[in-house]
Amino acid sequence: MQHKQTVMIIDDDEIHLYTAKGLLSSDQIEVVTHQGSFGATTQLKHVRPDLLLLDVNMPALSGAKLAEIVKPLCREMNTAIFFYSSNDEDTLRTLVATNEVQGYICKGDIAALRNKVHDYLAAMRNGADRVSGN
Template structure:
């Protein structure tokens, strides 16, 4: 059985590297993308089991990207976690509004590990 595939979309290079290394250490196959633009094509080619999406990206926000993914037939079913340093209440509300698996605050490796594992294990529902 192959490892679950995760795509991390974030314009912050430090967070991309940290998330990639942490998740690879957990046994996941991880790819990264540094902008919301082109992320849809990356999703179509890579077919990830989960996408971590930064909320605050220039030009097209993480919420905008999620909306684009939900609007396309081939990408609408992919599981998404918002991945941001925004206020946790704002992240919770955004995840609920978008109808996605949940959110992970940046800077908490333990929570990143737990929530990613929970979403992949349960098929979409993140531990809140």
């Protein structure tokens, strides 16, 4: 039996968390959600996901700021960070480059959410060092 990979989603929107969890959960993927920025680092340390989907537009502490905080921990745990946002693609590409995270996924594009997450996790299983999420 193959190891179940874990995706953690941090978002302030409960509906997006619920929807994304439903779309991604499977026999091969466990999805853990966390609402909002606060307490996310503690949860991240506990979960140790393979992939972190991080909403950019959260109040108080944005996803970009949170990415800066958790990036060293994610490197240590070999966890990829993808921004998961309703921002336009040009803005997301800039945020990815500026924050040196692995990629982005646009909210609302269900096919892209499934495909990019599955492709990234499959590449991890196959030993790829780094996979572009763009």
